[in-house]
Amino acid sequence: xxxxxxxxxxxxxxxxxxxxxxxxxxxxxxxxxxxxxxxxxxxxxxxxxxxxxxxxxxxxxxxxxxxxxxxxxxxxxxxxxxxxxxxxxxxxxxxxxxxxxxxxxxxxxxxxxxxxxxxxxxxxxxxxxxxxxxxxxxxxxxxxxxxxxxxxxxxxxxxxxxxxxxxxxxxxxxxxxxxxxxxxx
Numbered sequence: 001x002x003x004x005x006x007x008x009x010x011x012x013x014x015x016x017x018x019x020x021x022x023x024x025x026x027x028x029x030x031x032x033x034x035x036x037x038x039x040x041x042x043x044x045x046x047x048x049x050x051x052x053x054x055x056x057x058x059x060x061x062x063x064x065x066x067x068x069x070x071x072x073x074x075x076x077x078x079x080x081x082x083x084x085x086x087x088x089x090x091x092x093x094x095x096x097x098x099x100x101x102x103x104x105x106x107x108x109x110x111x112x113x114x115x116x117x118x119x120x121x122x123x124x125x126x127x128x129x130x131x132x133x134x135x136x137x138x139x140x141x142x143x144x145x146x147x148x149x150x151x152x153x154x155x156x157x158x159x160x161x162x163x164x165x166x167x168x169x170x171x172x173x174x175x176x177x178x179x180x181x182x183x184x185x
Contacts, residue, residue: 052171116162116178
């Protein structure tokens with residue numbers, strides 16, 4: 001019997017029905033609109049950089065460029081927002097010459113004098129030690145390695161070596177930490 005027996009006429013039932021349909025259509029339209037907007041937002045959202053196929057090659061190219069004194073070219077391997085840290089530490093754990101730099105401009109200014117950022121030391125004579133990567137560990141976008149000298153000092157002592165830890169974003173260095181391991185301290 002429905003609404004007829006309750007004393008509600010046809011016009012009132014039709015009005016209730018139309019109101020119900022408008023509400024239902026509003027909900028459906030709202031869901032469609034929200035779905036469309038979300039899919040567009042996902043399509044426009046910046047995706048994380050694709051992983052680099054050879055992160056170690058990026059690190060080597062950065063060091064090669066620095067060693068050749070082409071510091072501006074070196075910046076092509078570095079993310080705009082690079083976070084760089086360096087310090088020296090002795091066997092007793094004391095940290096010295098602690099330095100934190102942020103951004104390409106700050107790192108570029110430091111490169112000509114920075115230790116552990118090339119295959120040779122900036123203050124080394126031409127026949128001084130050449131550093132080679134050793135104990136390389138590449139895991140995803142992270143590269144860890146040691147830079148070890150090719151010889152000992154004339155007095156038989158060891159030259160300092162460097163531990164390097166780099167994280168890449170795509171094929172650009174996002175973070176770089178260089179720790180000089182002081183062998184005589």
